[in-house]
Amino acid sequence: MVSVPLVHPDQTGLRELVRPSLRTVAAYDPGPSLTELEVRYGVKDIVKLNWNEDLFGLLPGVREAVIEEIRRAPLYPEQAYSDFRDLVAARTGADPAMVAPAHGIQALVFAVVAAFLNPGDRVVLPKPTYGLYRQACEAAGAEVLRVPSREYRLDLEAMLSAAQGAKLVFVCDPNNPTGDALAPEEWAAFLERLPHGCLVIVDEAYADYIAPKQRPSRVAEVADGRPVVVLRTFSKLFGIAGLRLGFAIANPDLIPCLDAVQEPFNVNRLALAAGMACLRDPAMIEARRRQVVAARDGFAAKLAALAIPTWPSQANFVLANPGGDDGRWYEGLVRRGFLVRRGSEFGLEGHLRITVGPEKLMTAVASAIAAVAAEQRGYDGP
Numbered sequence: 024m025v026s027v028p029l030v031h032p033d034q035t036g037l038r039e040l041v042r043p044s045l046r047t048v049a050a051y052d053p054g055p056s057l058t059e060l061e062v063r064y065g066v067k068d069i070v071k072l073n074w075n076e077d078l079f080g081l082l083p084g085v086r087e088a089v090i091e092e093i094r095r096a097p098l099y100p101e102q103a104y105s106d107f108r109d110l111v112a113a114r115t116g117a118d119p120a121m122v123a124p125a126h127g128i129q130a131l132v133f134a135v136v137a138a139f140l141n142p143g144d145r146v147v148l149p150k151p152t153y154g155l156y157r158q159a160c161e162a163a164g165a166e167v168l169r170v171p172s173r174e175y176r177l178d179l180e181a182m183l184s185a186a187q188g189a190k191l192v193f194v195c196d197p198n199n200p201t202g203d204a205l206a207p208e209e210w211a212a213f214l215e216r217l218p219h220g221c222l223v224i225v226d227e228a229y230a231d232y233i234a235p236k237q238r239p240s241r242v243a244e245v246a247d248g249r250p251v252v253v254l255r256t257f258s259k260l261f262g263i264a265g266l267r268l269g270f271a272i273a274n275p276d277l278i279p280c281l282d283a284v285q286e287p288f289n290v291n292r293l294a295l296a297a298g299m300a301c302l303r304d305p306a307m308i309e310a311r312r313r314q315v316v317a318a319r320d321g322f323a324a325k326l327a328a329l330a331i332p333t334w335p336s337q338a339n340f341v342l343a344n345p346g347g348d349d350g351r352w353y354e355g356l357v358r359r360g361f362l363v364r365r366g367s368e369f370g371l372e373g374h375l376r377i378t379v380g381p382e383k384l385m386t387a388v389a390s391a392i393a394a395v396a397a398e399q400r401g402y403d404g405p
């Protein structure tokens with residue numbers, strides 16, 4: 024087909040119609056595709072350790088549930104999602120009226136922003152943290168205050184000061200990209216002192232990796248009417264990132280508002296079926312959690328043996344600090360077939376964020392890191 028000639032974007036004037044706050048906001052940049060990287064570095068079958076996707080395989084029952092549900096693909100999903108809400112409620116201790124299903128936390132971040140933020144409202148974000156909060160808040164025209172972390176940990180004291188006069192505070196717990204988690208008592212003290220009129224949005228994408236007894240339980244706080252909205256996902260421990268499924272736990276008063284800013288049939292049938300299959304067996308989930316934690320801690324120990332420090336992680340990734348130029352570490356690892364995240368993307372020069380997969384894979388990653396280290400010593404001298 025012949026492609027039509029494009030008028031230069033500057034000549035259309037169409038951007039003038041876009042909301043002013045959007046004119047300077049950059050869309051999320053996913054980086055080069057695997058195919059591009061394979062061509063650029065001349066390697067095949069690159070393993071993705073850059074997006075904290077699950078690398079342990081589908082949980083039992085998920086594939087069968089999806090295959091069974093595909094027969095109902097001609098029908099819109101049931102809009103109230105009552106089976107899903109009930110099962111989430113049963114597993115989390117929430118009331119079904121506190122659950123808002125969505126196609127992932129990403130969708131919920133935008134829903135929260137649409138529901139609460141007017142242009143000029145102030146939002147507090149830690150730094151570093153998951154980048155989408157900033158994009159969504161800036162796109163809405165909010166005033167974004169970044170609060171630098173201290174030694175890889177959220178500076179809750181500074182966040183509380185910044186929260187004076189703010190509408191929203193985002194807390195990612197465990198935080199991305201550090202893997203650091205708040206102790207339940209730190210969280211309780213933070214919530215206690217949160218200024219009146221401020222709502223805290225807690226992204227618990229990685230909370231499923233924390234041992235159940237150490238996890239802050241925020242459902243009771245939400246039920247109590249405290250100013251907390253919790254965001255959860257099936258993209259990490261449950262391993263269905265590609266199907267897009269998550270939910271918010273919020274006060275029943277807020278759920279209709281979150282639902283009102285999402286599309287009516289926002290969650291697809293296959294995602295719902297897969298998500299419910301994941302939730303059916305808590306023992307299976309706990310077994311998977313332990314498997315990931317063992318692989319993660321084993322990998323951190325391997326890096327320690329190479330004299331590469333890591334920050335203690337409660338998630339499915341580790342933040343390693345090999346030092347030097349993280350771009351060179353990144354390239355050395357891509358050439359060996361492993362794609363990781365450069366710390367400099369988060370303002371953490373010299374660091375790498377590496378997703379954890381099964382033990383055998385992580386042994387190969389550690390060997391590749393040792394080889395890159397040897398190569399770098401070769402360049403730099405001993």
Ligand SMILES: Cc1ncc(COP(=O)(O)O)c(C=O)c1O
Nearest residue numbers: 127128129153199228256258269
């Ligand atoms: C902190 C955090 N929140 C949310 C997400 C994305 O969640 P979802 O796939 O549910 O949109 C990610 C993905 O990496 C993440 O790191």
